[in-house]
Amino acid sequence: MPRNRRPQNREEKRDEIVTAAAKLFIGTGYDETPMTAIAAAAGVATNTIYWYFDDKDALLVAVLDRVLAEALADASERADAPWEDQLMWAVERLDQYGRLVTVVHARTAIAPVIDAWHADFHRLAEDMLAGGFRSAGVPEESLRASVQIGVFVIEGLLLHPDTAPSRREVINLLARPTHVHRDPRRDEARPRSGS
Template sequence: MPRNRRPRDREEKSAEIVEAAAALFAEVGFEKASMAAVARGAGVTTTTIYWYFQDKEALLVAVLDHLLVGMLEGLQAQVADSWTDRLLWVVERLQEHSKLVTAVHALSATSATVATWHSAFHELTDALLAAEIRDAGVDAAQVPAMARLGVFTIEGLLMHPLPREEQRAVLELLSVVR
């Protein structure tokens, strides 16, 4: 008997749900997005989402992982740019997802799933910044503090938006310290 629809690969369906959730979370924010709205966006039932993701926080982590992979790939394409330009690019990408950044910081206090992701994210970003700083010839003893300063600077620019040229000026000061 012929099938009405082609079988869907589990990873393909999961990716469709993540894409729908990413779009909805960016539009209305994590808190205001319902699983029913995500399901509608993905063309599935709400129950189907729970076959793939334990809860809304697990879906958020999948969205964050998806966005992080895209950002890391995009950052690789910026490798020929100056350190300041690459940091500015990162800030701009994070600003595009400011509702998710805010949600992650808020949920980290109450959700072990999100807190674990957030900690791993900071370990990764600290390591990436530390590698850049080490490659610039900074004394090894200063690298951890410099990496932390970089993270604080980026988070500060996210929490206190400035015009692009002022962001650049702040990041250039970070480059001088480096």
């Protein structure tokens, strides 16, 4: 019979650990922060973390879930803004999480939990982008490819902090997909517009 000793303290403590880990993972990096540092920041013994989380990757997933949930909550408040502005805002909002983006990709190959999170996240991001592109007039036939380009560009912007200056330009070009071939088969014949 489960006698819950500290009824909801459980969640609280877990959250404290996630908070400490989030700050360190984002600011310092995943590989660069030892579990001891997280424990110290959360004010617990290192091993206590292993009571709440299977391993460091599970903790990373918890951090990712929280960060994503917060971002989505913020995003829902401006769901009626113009599509381009939403995109721009999202990139700026996520900018601080560049290190998380890299580590997710790095660990996807070796940690199944991270791989699963990554796949879920891509589905979500693709759905959202598909909605945006559709509303921007991209035809169904090139929607998949446009969405994938969109995902890659956003990831790229986050992955390369030094590209911030040209960010606006890139997003404008991305969000306004005049890049709609009317008929792919006619592409071969169509003359180039440049010199």
